[in-house]
Amino acid sequence: xxxxxxxxxxxxxxxxxxxxxxxxxxxxxxxxxxxxxxxxxxxxxxxxxxxxxxxxxxxxxxxxxxxxxxxxxxxxxxxxxxxxxxxxxxxxxxxxxxxxxxxxxxxxxxxxxxxxxxxxxxxxxxxxxxxxxxxxxxxxxxxxxxxxxxxxxxxxxxxxxxxxxxxxxxxxxxxxxxxxxxxxxxxxxxxxxxxxxxxxxxxxxxxxxxxxxxxxxxxxxxxxxxxxxxxxxxxxxxxxxxxxxxxxxxxxxxxxxxxxxxxxxxxxxxxxxxxxxxxxxxxxxxxxxxxxxxxxxxxxxxxxxxxxxxxxxxxxxxxxxxxxxxxxxxxxxxxxxxxxxxxxxxxxxxxxxxxxxxxxxxxxxxxxxxxxxxxxxxxxxxxxxxxxx
Numbered sequence: 282x283x284x285x286x287x288x289x290x291x292x293x294x295x296x297x298x299x300x301x302x303x304x305x306x307x308x309x310x311x312x313x314x315x316x317x318x319x320x321x322x323x324x325x326x327x328x329x330x331x332x333x334x335x336x337x338x339x340x341x342x343x344x345x346x347x348x349x350x351x352x353x354x355x356x357x358x359x360x361x362x363x364x365x366x367x368x369x370x371x372x373x374x375x376x377x378x379x380x381x382x383x384x385x386x387x388x389x390x391x392x393x394x395x396x397x398x399x400x401x402x403x404x405x406x407x408x409x410x411x412x413x414x415x416x417x418x419x420x421x422x423x424x425x426x427x428x429x430x431x432x433x434x435x436x437x438x439x440x441x442x443x444x445x446x447x448x449x450x451x452x453x454x455x456x457x458x459x460x461x462x463x464x465x466x467x468x469x470x471x472x473x474x475x476x477x478x479x480x481x482x483x484x485x486x487x488x489x490x491x492x493x494x495x496x497x498x499x500x501x502x503x504x505x506x507x508x509x510x511x512x513x514x515x516x517x518x519x520x521x522x523x524x525x526x527x528x529x530x531x532x533x534x535x536x537x538x539x540x541x542x543x544x545x546x547x548x549x550x551x552x553x554x555x556x557x558x559x560x561x562x563x564x565x566x567x568x569x570x571x572x573x574x575x576x577x578x579x580x581x582x583x584x585x586x587x588x589x590x591x592x593x594x595x596x597x598x599x600x601x602x603x604x605x606x607x608x609x610x611x612x613x614x615x616x617x618x619x620x621x622x623x624x625x626x627x628x629x630x631x632x633x634x635x636x637x638x639x640x641x642x643x644x645x646x647x648x649x650x651x652x653x654x655x656x657x658x659x660x661x662x663x664x665x666x667x668x669x670x
Contacts, residue, residue, distance in 0.1 A: 304387025364420020598622025
């Protein structure tokens with residue numbers, strides 16, 4: 282809140298300086314109208330106007346009361362010099378009335394913008410307005426009491442003070458609402474990050490520990506004891522790293538490491554996927570070229586999704602062989618995983634089963650890719666994976 286008040290005060294100081302300088306400039310232009318003011322009036326008014334301009338500049342920087350006092354005194358001096366040295370005994374001429382109006386209603390009233398921020402300064406505001414009004418009355422009292430400068434002074438001070446009060450009340454509210462929006466945005470972002478982390482943790486659990494536990498629950502049917510021991514050792518090593526506070530980075534399907542990933546060639550990493558499933562009794566026939574350079578995050582997601590598709594073949598298709606065809610064009614790398622297994626009705630898959638949806642579809646979408654599934658009972662299954670280069 283303290284920062285909000287500082288921003289408010291700086292805005293009011295700059296507004297006071299601009300308003301005051303605009304009034305002083307207008308007064309100077311009117312003073313220079315030929316025959317409008319006497320030489321005596323110009324002799325006193327011009328130096329006082331320079332003092333006022335200098336004090337207005339300093340008021341915009343610090344907002345101290347000393348500059349407010351000097352501005353008011355210089356303005357009263359100009360008003361008295363114009364009124365008491367008038368060239369027409371019967372009353373003020375148009376130029377003299379305009380000069381008094383510009384100085385009193387605009388240049389001097391600008392100090393009201395910095396005097397509405399506290400109760401103590403409101404007392405100074407009333408005092409400054411009273412001194413200005415007294416100076417205008419003294420300058421016009423002996424000339425049939427011209428009402429134009431008086432009306433300009435009153436309306437000018439009232440308008441500027443009202444605008445200053447409105448700004449002083451509105452800025453903290455607006456800044457507080459902006460801060461509230463910022464806090465809401467941070468909270469939403471934090472919630473999104475937590476959700477993304479939860480989804481990543483679910484994928485990690487599904488790809489490693491749950492896969493091993495499933496094998497154990499089925500007594501390792503179709504998998505050699507040596508392969509089961511290797512997979513369990515990988516899971517144990519990952520869990521030990523996580524317990525020490527490491528952040529897992531996927532390297533290949535079912536295997537995570539804490540080492541940072543770099544750009545790799547697809548062909549150099551497909552062999553690890555083939556070896557893993559070969560140990561588990563699923564022969565994979567590879568077709569096409571894998572010599573494609575992919576960013577590390579895209580490569581990791583692509584390989585993990587591919588490994589999950591092969592794991593589904595091994596566990597659900599009822600066959601011991603699958604085909605993987607790798608193709609690419611100028612912008613996309615594709616992998617088509619095909620098996621001649623039992624197949625299934627896609628419409629009959631429960632939405633609560635998150636294996637394919639999270640470990641394949643959502644994982645590829647996170648890196649700008651896509652996955653399409655084709656299957657029917659008795660006709661096998663085909664999955665097409667796509668990722669951008």
